Every structure is written in C-alpha cells, then in structure tokens.
Amino acid sequence: MTSKVLDHFLQENLGSLKEKGLYNEIDPLQSANGPIIKVGGKELINLSSNNYLGLATDERLKQAAKATIDEYGVGAGAVRTINGTLDVHIKLEEKLAEFKHTEAAIAYQSGFNCNMAAISAVMDKNDAILSDELNHASIIDGCRLSRAKVIRYNHSDMEDLRAKAKEATESGLYNKVMVITDGVFSMDGDIAKLPEIVKIAQEFDLLTYVDDAHGSGVLGKGAGTVKHFGLSDQVDFQIGTLSKAIGVVGGYVAGSKDLIDWLKVRSRPFLFSTSLTPGDAAACTKAIEILSESTELQERLWENAGYLKAGLKKLGYNTGDSETPITPVIIGDEVKTQAFSKRLNEEGVYAKSIVFPTVPSGTGRVRNMPTAAHTREMLDEALTVYEKVGKEMGIIS
Numbered sequence: 001m002t003s004k005v006l007d008h009f010l011q012e013n014l015g016s017l018k019e020k021g022l023y024n025e026i027d028p029l030q031s032a033n034g035p036i037i038k039v040g041g042k043e044l045i046n047l048s049s050n051n052y053l054g055l056a057t058d059e060r061l062k063q064a065a066k067a068t069i070d071e072y073g074v075g076a077g078a079v080r081t082i083n084g085t086l087d088v089h090i091k092l093e094e095k096l097a098e099f100k101h102t103e104a105a106i107a108y109q110s111g112f113n114c115n116m117a118a119i120s121a122v123m124d125k126n127d128a129i130l131s132d133e134l135n136h137a138s139i140i141d142g143c144r145l146s147r148a149k150v151i152r153y154n155h156s157d158m159e160d161l162r163a164k165a166k167e168a169t170e171s172g173l174y175n176k177v178m179v180i181t182d183g184v185f186s187m188d189g190d191i192a193k194l195p196e197i198v199k200i201a202q203e204f205d206l207l208t209y210v211d212d213a214h215g216s217g218v219l220g221k222g223a224g225t226v227k228h229f230g231l232s233d234q235v236d237f238q239i240g241t242l243s244k245a246i247g248v249v250g251g252y253v254a255g256s257k258d259l260i261d262w263l264k265v266r267s268r269p270f271l272f273s274t275s276l277t278p279g280d281a282a283a284c285t286k287a288i289e290i291l292s293e294s295t296e297l298q299e300r301l302w303e304n305a306g307y308l309k310a311g312l313k314k315l316g317y318n319t320g321d322s323e324t325p326i327t328p329v330i331i332g333d334e335v336k337t338q339a340f341s342k343r344l345n346e347e348g349v350y351a352k353s354i355v356f357p358t359v360p361s362g363t364g365r366v367r368n369m370p371t372a373a374h375t376r377e378m379l380d381e382a383l384t385v386y387e388k389v390g391k392e393m394g395i396i397s
C-alpha cells in the first residue's frame with residue numbers, strides 16, 4: 001500500500017494549483033523545436049524556444065552526432081573520473097576554453113548542474129555570496145547547497161551591491177565573499193552591469209561568478225557577456241549552457257587552469273553523475289567551431305530580434321527594457337496574460353505566458369524568443385496575429 005500522507009499532500013497541493021490557474025499544462029511537440037513547430041496536429045510559429053541560432057536542427061551538428069555515435073556508441077558508460085572521459089569530452093573542453101578566452105574549461109551534463117557543481121566546490125558555511133535578486137533558480141539552489149550565507153541585492157542596483165559588499169567584507173564574519181549574477185536576465189532580457197560589478201569586486205576582493213546561459217552564442221561575437229565587455233581575464237567563473245544558443249545539451253565552467261583542476265576533483269556532478277553522451281559532446285564541439293568561424297548566425301539573430309521588437313513596439317506593446325533578443329510583451333494581469341497567450345496560439349503563434357512566481361506579481365508577460373532560423377515572412381505573420389489579438393482584447397488600440 002502506498003502512503004496516505006503522500007496521497008493527501010499531492011491531492012491538496014495539485015488541487016490548489018489548478019484552482020488558482022497556476023498548474024502548468026505541458027504541450028508536447030510533434031516536431032523538432034525549430035521556427036515552426038507542430039502541437040496538437042497544428043503548425044505554429046514558434047517564439048518560445050531558446051534555440052537562438054537554429055543549431056538544434058543544423059545538419060552539420062546532426063552529422064557530427066551521427067558519426068560520433070557510430071564510432072563511440074550512445075552512452076559514455078561511466079562518470080568522468082572513473083573512465084567516462086572520452087577524447088570527445090577533452091576536445092570539447094579545449095574548444096570551449098579557446099572560445100571563451102580562458103585557460104581552461106570543464107563540461108557538465110547541464111547548465112543547471114554547473115551551478116550545483118561549481119558554487120559548492122569553492123564556497124562553504126564560512127563564506128558569503130552576494131546574489132542578484134533575479135538570478136536563475138539553479139544559482140539560488142547552487143548557493144543553498146554551498147551553505148554559504150546568501151545576501152541578496154536589488155536587481156542590478158550597484159549602490160546596493162557596493163553597500164552589501166562593504167558590510168560583508170568589513171564584518172570579518174566570512175573567509176571569502178563572492179558576487180554572482182546572470183549575464184543576461186532571462187525574463188526581461190537586460191544585461192548585467194559587469195564593468196561596475198567587476199570594479200566593486202576588485203575594491204572588496206570578491207570572487208566573481210557570471211552565469212551566461214542566455215549570453216553565450218548571443219553577445220560578444222558569440223563568446224558571451226563577459227567578452228562583450230572585454231572582461232575575459234577579470235571574471236573568475238564563467239558559466240555557459242550548451243542547450244540554448246549551442247542547440248544541444250550540457251553546460252560548462254570556463255576559468256583559470258587551477259579552478260578547472262579543482263572542479264575536476266571536488267565538484268560532485270563531475271564525480272558522481274555520468275558524463276555527456278559522446279554524440280552530444282561532438283555536436284557541441286561542431287557548434288563551437290561554427291561560431292568561431294563566422295558571426296553570420298548571430299547577425300541574423302539580432303536582425304530578426306530587432307525587426308520583431310520594433311514591430312511589436314510600433315503596434316503599441318510594452319516590450320520592457322530588453323537589450324537582447326529576449327522580447328517580453330508585458331501585459332500585467334496574470335489571467336489576462338494567459339488568455340492572451342492562448343488566443344495567439346489559436347491564431348497560429350506559440351508564445352508562452354510567464355506569470356508569478358517566475359516573474360513578480362502583476363508583471364505577467366508573453367515572452368518572445370526570435371531566432372536566426374525565422375524568416376521575415378514568419379515574423380510578419382506573427383506581427384499580424386499580434387495586431388489582431390491585441391486589438392480584439394483591448395491591449396492595443
């Protein structure tokens with residue numbers, strides 16, 4: 001017999017979520033996650049993936065994965081430190097370090113795992129972490145796992161960061177103090193103020209940690225936010241994902257050789273979880289090669305993003321303060337946001353609503369993620385639907 005306590009817990013909590021309209025129903029795709037997707041038998045213009053450069057379906061990556069599967073099989077067979085390190089992993093890490101302009105890099109099974117791995121390998125209960133209040137969930141969990149004191153600062157508020165850095169370092173309570181930020185904030189598309197963060201870090205001897213999941217492949221000629229600001233030799237930890245712009249799966253930490261050597265002996269997901277599959281590692285390496293050789297895909301991404309953003313603004317939508325291709329359409333009310341997203345879907349545009357608790361209450365939005373793979377016709381069609389639905393619902397006039 002299964003637990004009655006569990007049954008009661010689940011029924012009560014699932015019921016409550018459904019009642020409040022906060023239970024997320026998942027729509028499985030019946031196609032690749034490209035610019036057009038098939039959902040429920042219907043083709044829709046896809047504005048919800050993180051496949052920024054269209055690499056998830058790129059023929060060159062597919063060929064690299066297939067050839068590697070033929071040679072190495074589908075699984076790595078062990079954790080990295082037993083005998084699950086294949087030469088394809090080493091090649092990927094060398095390419096990543098070169099691409100990020102750092103001495104070394106280490107690959108993990110996901111970006112989420114990077115934050116589980118890297119923070120607690122270096123920080124402990126005698127340390128403190130200054131964390132932007134809008135940092136990604138995996139940073140929040142990674143910080144908790146380290147047992148360091150977490151001190152949140154107001155989003156991108158450099159005066160607040162400076163004051164809290166001063167207080168933490170002068171208190172004498174902590175051995176080490178780190179500042180952690182997203183490079184690009186995923187819900188609003190704004191960029192962290194890295195030049196000021198690095199300056200404050202230098203003044204107070206802080207360790208610096210930038211999770212650039214949404215910046216890698218997008219900013220700094222593809223190398224990310226840190227490179228964008230010319231700070232490659234001034235940030236201790238650069239985290240990236242291989243699942244967004246790179247189009248596959250996995251994550252990495254780039255930094256000094258000593259840091260990477262330490263993570264190889266102390267970071268738990270590296271020691272206790274099986275490594276990336278050989279096919280995925282090879283596809284990621286191919287993606288990095290493509291990005292190192294040409295900025296064509298980034299240019300197309302920014303062109304498409306600029307076009308969609310300008311079109312939405314012209315229609316009268318509030319697209320917030322995004323500085324990147326992430327394009328929110330801020331509606332406000334949660335129920336209205338969800339109804340808006342549903343109507344867009346019915347008219348042929350897949351753009352997911354994002355509401356509390358993912359974003360602050362009253363700032364519900366539909367988040368648009370244009371990619372390099374969208375054509376001008378697709379974006380025009382999406383804008384036509386935005387105009388129709390927005391007028392119908394009285395959101396624009």
Ligand SMILES: *Cc1c(COP(=O)(O)O)cnc(C)c1O
Pocket residue numbers: 110111112113136138139182186211212213214241242243244249250251
């Ligand atoms: C998406 C994201 C992650 C997680 O990356 P995955 O590779 O999907 O696990 C981590 N950090 C930030 C800031 C992200 O946006």
